[in-house]
Amino acid sequence: MSVYVDQLVPHPPPKDAATRRAGAPHGHQWCHLSCDPGGEEELHAFAARIGLKREWFQAPPKASKPHYDLTPPRRAAALEAGAVELDRAGLRAFFARWRARR
Numbered sequence: 001m002s003v004y005v006d007q008l009v010p011h012p013p014p015k016d017a018a019t020r021r022a023g024a025p026h027g028h029q030w031c032h033l034s035c036d037p038g039g040e041e042e043l044h045a046f047a048a049r050i051g052l053k054r055e056w057f058q059a060p061p062k063a064s065k066p067h068y069d070l071t072p073p074r075r076a077a078a079l080e081a082g083a084v085e086l087d088r089a090g091l092r093a094f095f096a097r098w099r100a101r102r
Contacts, residue, residue: 003046004034005075005083006091022071031075032067033083034094037101040066050077065098 008029013020033052035043044054047068059066070078079085086094 002036003039003043003078003083004086004090004094005070005078006031006034006086007088008072008075019069025071029072030069032065033070033074033078034065034067037098043068046078046081046083050074050081065095 008031011028011030013024013028033043033047035046040059043066044057047057048054052068052074056068057066058069084090
């Protein structure tokens with residue numbers, strides 16, 4: 001199993017104050033820390049190693065895929081810890097794997 005990060009994308013400031021405070025210093029740019037289907041335990045262990053809290057995890061039905069949101073510094077930490085960076089083509093392939101496993 002692998003853990004992946006996608007590209008940073010600017011988002012409008014979120015409604016929830018804590019998330020707004022976390023994103024403000026980084027221009028509300030976020031990306032996702034995700035895993036292959038069935039790799040959620042590996043994802044949680046990886047997230048803990050880079051300082052993410054388990055309560056920040058998002059999963060269906062509220063999210064389309066299991067993931068953690070990352071700010072730019074957390075993304076850099078994930079890459080340094082060994083996450084695989086996905087470009088647009090890699091992200092499309094990742095989503096195709098998810099659809100095939102559903």
